[in-house]
Amino acid sequence: MNIQIIKKNDISLRLLIEDTNAAFMNTLRRIVTSEVPSMAIDDVVIIENSSTLQDDFLAHRVGLVPLKTDLDTYNLPEDCTCKSEFGCNLCRVSLALEAETEDHTITVYSSHFKSENPVVVPVSDRIPIAKLAPSQKIRLEAYARLGKGKDHARWQPVSMCAYKYLPIVIVNTKLCDLCGDCIKICPKNILTKAGDKIEIRNVLDCTLCQDCIDACKKNPKALEVSWNENSFIFEIESTGVLTPERILKGALSILEGKLKEFLDQLVVK
Amino acid sequence: MKIVILNKTKNELKVRIDGEGHTFCNVVQKALLKDKRVELAGYDIPHPLTSSPIIYLRTKERSNPVKTLRDATRDVLKDTDAFKAALKKALKEWKSTA
Ligand SMILES: [Zn+2]
Numbered sequence: 087m088n089i090q091i092i093k094k095n096d097i098s099l100r101l102l103i104e105d106t107n108a109a110f111m112n113t114l115r116r117i118v119t120s121e122v123p124s125m126a127i128d129d130v131v132i133i134e135n136s137s138t139l140q141d142d143f144l145a146h147r148v149g150l151v152p153l154k155t156d157l158d159t160y161n162l163p164e165d166c167t168c169k170s171e172f173g174c175n176l177c178r179v180s181l182a183l184e185a186e187t188e189d190h191t192i193t194v195y196s197s198h199f200k201s202e203n204p205v206v207v208p209v210s211d212r213i214p215i216a217k218l219a220p221s222q223k224i225r226l227e228a229y230a231r232l233g234k235g236k237d238h239a240r241w242q243p244v245s246m247c248a249y250k251y252l253p254i255v256i257v258n259t260k261l262c263d264l265c266g267d268c269i270k271i272c273p274k275n276i277l278t279k280a281g282d283k284i285e286i287r288n289v290l291d292c293t294l295c296q297d298c299i300d301a302c303k304k305n306p307k308a309l310e311v312s313w314n315e316n317s318f319i320f321e322i323e324s325t326g327v328l329t330p331e332r333i334l335k336g337a338l339s340i341l342e343g344k345l346k347e348f349l350d351q352l353v354v355k
Numbered sequence: 356m357k358i359v360i361l362n363k364t365k366n367e368l369k370v371r372i373d374g375e376g377h378t379f380c381n382v383v384q385k386a387l388l389k390d391k392r393v394e395l396a397g398y399d400i401p402h403p404l405t406s407s408p409i410i411y412l413r414t415k416e417r418s419n420p421v422k423t424l425r426d427a428t429r430d431v432l433k434d435t436d437a438f439k440a441a442l443k444k445a446l447k448e449w450k451s452t453a
Contacts, residue, residue: 088441338439341431
């Protein structure tokens with residue numbers, strides 16, 4: 087297996103993975119979206135709420151705020167040593183939110199949260215939670231914990247995780263008459279005219295839509311679109327709770343754990 | 356994860372894996388199909404709301420199905436290790452160029 091990084095920044099990671107198979111890619115994808123834990127608010131105690139939003143609606147909005155996650159310090163509540171329904175400071179973080187206004191309308195943002203742990207804070211300060219009209223007030227205490235995407239989407243650490251086959255686009259120069267229809271129709275602009283032939287600029291962007299083949303008037307077609315069954319472009323886009331490489335590493339160790347547990351239990355007699 | 360062996364003969368094996376789903380079974384099934392000793396391998400999730408898939412495996416003569424399933428699982432484990440190593444290398448190369 088060979089991996090090449092195509093793009094990498096704080097929230098997204100795009101990899102070219104060669105010499106693997108679709109089943110393995112799909113397993114990784116499924117673990118990334120539904121089993122890598124992240125932090126989100128789970129319990130909300132509303133002390134005061136005179137806004138126009140009902141308590142349950144407000145709790146739902148608060149729950150969907152992505153929180154920066156520290157996977158090394160915190161435990162999943164079901165694995166925590168405290169075994170307590172209320173949690174302890176190794177499996178729970180409390181955040182307080184207090185906002186009120188006297189004579190003008192305000193928007194309450196995620197920056198109003200005061201976390202007991204400065205590491206576990208909303209990923210952005212500019213997530214609107216509610217709007218308050220004059221003399222309205224919100225006071226609540228929220229408890230965040232680690233959870234998994236399969237239990238609720240708020241614990242999903244990624245906004246997107248997908249893979250596709252590595253595209254192969256071939257132009258047959260003997261058949262091509264340079265009409266340019268394929269260049270015009272390509273939604274990703276991967277084809278270009280260079281001198282007296284059609285060239286492929288960035289084959290990795292190809293979505294395998296095959297529009298260029300439909301546009302080609304030649305018979306047989308002057309283009310051929312196919313894909314490599316053992317090479318993939320795998321992309322992760324994090325919500326900001328964890329870095330994409332941390333999510334991927336987490337997914338790999340979860341898969342490793344599953345396989346080792348299976349081997350431990352399945353014994354030849 | 357909890358494994359329950361439902362049926363075992365000389366060349367057949369039926370196991371239920373409580374607490375798992377497509378994530379685990381699909382990758383193991385595909386690894387089994389690559390093995391030349393395997394005649395048939397598949398899995399079924401009897402009900403979509405339960406997480407207790409059943410893997411069914413039939414091997415060709417003289418092959419122990421439990422051993423075959425262990426070998427397939429080990430193959431996936433090898434893939435995981437290869438992925439880890441390749442990712443580590445790729446991240447290192449990225450750091451040195453950036
Ligand atoms: Zn605890």
